[in-house]
Amino acid sequence: MNLKKIHSIYFKHLAVFAGLVLLFASCSNTKNLAPGQNLFVGSKEKIKSTDKIPSNKRKELESELSSLVRPEPNSTILGARFKLTVFNMFKEPKKPKGLIYWLKYKVGEPPVLASNSALEKNRLVLQSHLENAGFFRDSVVMDTSVKNKKLSVTYTALVDTQYRINNVSYPNDSSILSKNIRQYATGKKYVLLKPNNPYSLDVIKDERTRIDARLKDKGFYYFNPDYLLAKADSTIGNHKVDIDLRIKPETPSNARLPYYINNVYVFADYDINADTARRRGKLFEGYRIIDPNHKYNPKIFSRTLVFKPGELYNRTDHNLSLNRLITLGIYKFVKVRFEPARDSVQKLNAFYYLTPTNTKSIRFEVSGLTKSNNATGGEFSTNWRHRNLFKGAELLTIAANFGFQTQISSGYDVNTLSYGLEANLFVPRIIAPFRLNTSSAYVPQTKFGASYKFYNRTTQYTLRSIGASYGYVWKNNIKNEHEFTLININAVKPANFTDSFKALIDTNLTVRRSVEKQFIFGSIYNYNYNSQAQANTKKNNFYFNGNVDASGNLLGLLTGADVKKGDKKKIFGQEFTQYLKLEGDFRHYLRLGKYSSFNTRLDAGVAIAYGNDTLVPFIKEFFGGGVSDLRGFRARTLVGAYYAGNPRDSLVWDQPGDVKLLLSAEYRAKLFSIFRYALFADAGNVWTLKYDAERPGSKFSSNNFMRQIAVDAGIGLRADVSILIVRLDVAFPLHLPYNLPNGEKYKIDFGDSEWRKNNIVWNLAIGYPF
Structure with missing residues (x-):
């Protein structure tokens, strides 16, 4: 018997088994019901009108009526009530704890029984809703149907012309x-x-x-x-x-009557258990600041509060002031109280009670990792914060990390040590000789940054990286955020090449580029829109992140750099990079139910080197594959139709590209308790803009790129514990982009152990992929 026939018999038996499971689930749903009890399996709402109603209006009205019906029937998966089946599988436990109780009441769910009183109440609710919508003196009739102890109901609304x-x-x-x-x-x-x-x-x-x-x-x-x-x-x-x-x-x-603001009192260091409310405080620019320990510069409050004494009370300014105080980041509780002034008519005194959060904090993290490229290791990191450095709500963060990895693959034995230090200072105002159009609802920030990183691959080379930045972060509203890094400097210097590694970079351009000297001097603008930043129940939500990264443009213009003419310029004795990188990430979230959604993503970008460079810096290029990219392919291994080898069998170096295209679709739904499942598919790739002799097939071509789209599919399991989401995805390729015969490109053979070993990819991560 050949393998295909074995597979055919196997899947036939699997189909029969699945059918029997569905049949069992259907029959077992009602076997435990007492005489006279019926399982409520759902309702249908219809509109019958003496006047013509447009079909879209009719569907909208029927949908409104459907949303009002209670209770909701037992949930189904592929038409079967599996949760109810699980509930019926176990007898009532003696105690409300243990495995049986958890399976019965957490994984399973009790039957939703039909009740005449509940059905009649629904009818009255639907009729009331129609009257409130302008369908006066109309009626709703109810018709029930019972089959095999399963009850369904149809509500028919008999309506006349809408008022x-x-x-x-x-x-x-x-x-x-x-x-x-x-x-x-x-x-x-x-x-x-x-x-x-x-x-x-x-x-x-x-x-x-x-x-x-x-x-x-x-x-x-x-x-x-x-x-x-x-x-x-x-x-x-x-x-x-x-x-x-x-x-x-x-x-x-x-x-x-309208009211005016009389006095504004700010308890800047309020403690509910202390007697700070009786202190008079200090008058500063019209505000009475009560800060006995002088923790805060009074200018914070004159910049942050929108209310001014003598002004007409304004609810918008009221909310703006609260929001701005919260976004300062130095208070864990912000409360305001208004009361009529004793000696004035139509005037209010405002009292702000501000409870500080901890000024200083430190966090330690230890992690271990295992990668699909046979790398194992761990990392230790610490993050220290000071939220009021100069008494003006300035935030200073200092992060330090130390990590190590060991990688063994096909004769390669590479140990990697790394450590780094990064500091960022956020000042709650714009420090600039020009104006930025910022919203008064949010406090803008000026950001200063500096970093040092050391990277040592003990058998190959060392890298040192120094960075500095200066820019601004601001919001127009809760959904929009802008970040403009006016000055971004990054210098990378490799050293200590071993003889074996020198031989490798002489023959491998990709590896050589990953350890090149780099000097980046430019600017970055990032715009982010997220409709889910504000909690809502909309059916459609959107996310967009756009990024413009430019380096060396001003230097190139001033120095006249033109590498094509052999005129490559230097600054401080170092050749500087010149490139323009554009990337856009667009996402759509379609809500299908309380726990279910269908989500799509389009991520596209291009990076172009010019002037003083022929290639974009390695750290600024795009990569394909990985836990949040093309999940059916190893991380950072895709580039056009070029096949770099199987990461399980050999050391595959990161494959950079200048053009990126990624499309993802994912259906998410609740499994039980805190567990969710997902079905997904990804498609895309990265390409180079120029021909690379060492990576044939990597160059982007408008004629061939569609045939080089990598496609994968998979299933995921997620645990949502509110503070974080742990994700496990398993995926496999549907279409390989490599230069292979078509039979190999589309090969899927779960019965072949070698195929499973080389193609099934497991991804463990924190958070959703998009």
Whole structure:
């Protein structure tokens, strides 16, 4: 019997087994139900209308009704209620602990039983929702169906024409409150209640909230939306409604008047257990600063707080001040209280209670690693922070690390030692001779950085790297962040080449480039947009990170560097690099359920050397493969159609490229408890822009690059313990990009142990791949 026939029989038996499992799961769901009990398996919502409703509006309304039905039926995986099956597999444990209890109640879930009272309550909820949406005097009918002790229900909404707004009236007296309401509720593009719009109770509530927010920005501190009453008159005919928005008579007098800021007190070193509230403090630029131990420079608060004594109370400024105080990073608790001034009418005193976080902190980390290229080792690192270095909320971070690796592969025995020191200083303001367009909601930062790194491959070479940077970090809003590194300097100097390594770099350009001298002097701009930075329940969320990295441009212009003409320039006795690198990373997150989503990613970039260089520096190039890239290929081993060898059998050096294209798609869903699973596929590659004789097939070509796209697929298991996500992905190639016969490029043979050894890649990582 040949291998194909064996595989055919194997998969047939597997299919039969899977079918039996599904059948067992289906039958076992109801066998433990008592007489008269039925398993609730779901509902269907329909709209029947005497008036024509557009199909998209009909689907939207049916979806709204569906979301209101409770309870939700038992969850399914591929149509089978596996969790319910697990629950039914075990008897009730004697104690609420142990393995049986965990399997029954954590992995499994109890049956969701149908209840007549719950079904009737759903019907009333759906009918109420329709009335609130302008479908007055309509009804919802319920029809249940029971088969094999499984109950499903259909709710049919019998609706007439939806009522629409005819006219909206507002308070018309001469009070200052009524004048402000009329100002913000008429003739404005942000008004929500507009003639001919569908009637909606939710929209009325939103309009009350919107008017209240505008009033809060005009000093009406004590006003709230409940003081507005909306009366709807649906008796005017022709499915029209008049809405009369008025101020409730019982609205208190303080809610009818605007208030001004009287005094602002800042308890800069507040301790709830200490008697700091009675101290008078120091007056600085209009603020009363209570800081008995002089921990903070008073300028912090005049720069950070938006409220000024004598100004009209403004809720936007209120929130801005709180947000800016929090983003300083020196306080763990920020609270503000307003109370009426005793000796002034229509004035408020503001009290800010600021509880400092620990000024100094230190963190130690120890890690071990094993890589697919047969490297094993570990790293020790420490990170020290000072959050108020010069008493102005400056943040100083100093990080030190020491690591080692041992790599044995095909006769190579390489030991690597490394250590480094990095310091960064963040100053909470822009220090520059020019202005940056920053949002007043967030405190911008000026960043200074310096670093030193030492890298020693004991049998090959040593590398020393010195870096320095100066730039700015700022936000326009919570979703957008900019980082502009105005000056970025990095010098890399190799030394101590062994004779064997000299022989290697004489014959291998890629290895030679990885240890070249480098002097980078340039600027970097990074823009990040993340719609999930603010918690939301939107179905679609987006992420974008764009990066522009340029080096040597000004130096090249000033010196007239042109390597093509043999005119390569130096600065401080060192040849400088000149390149432009562009990269964009775009992601889309499609929410399918509470724990399920379909996520896609497009990452593309190009790096171009010119002027004083013919090649982009090795550390600035792109690499393909790895735990967050093409997961079915070894890390940093892909470049075009070039085959560098199997990393399991030989030492494969990192393969850099100038062009990158990566597409990934991943479906994520809950398995049980804290565990999630994922199905994914990746496609892409990196290429060089110039011909490389040592790596044939690596050059990008518009005619051939599609045939050189590497494709993989796999499955993942993730443990989400809230503070971190541990990820295990297993993947294999669907299409090899190498210069191989087509039969080899698409070969998939799980029955072949050699194929599994060379192609199945396990990836263990922290966090999602994107």
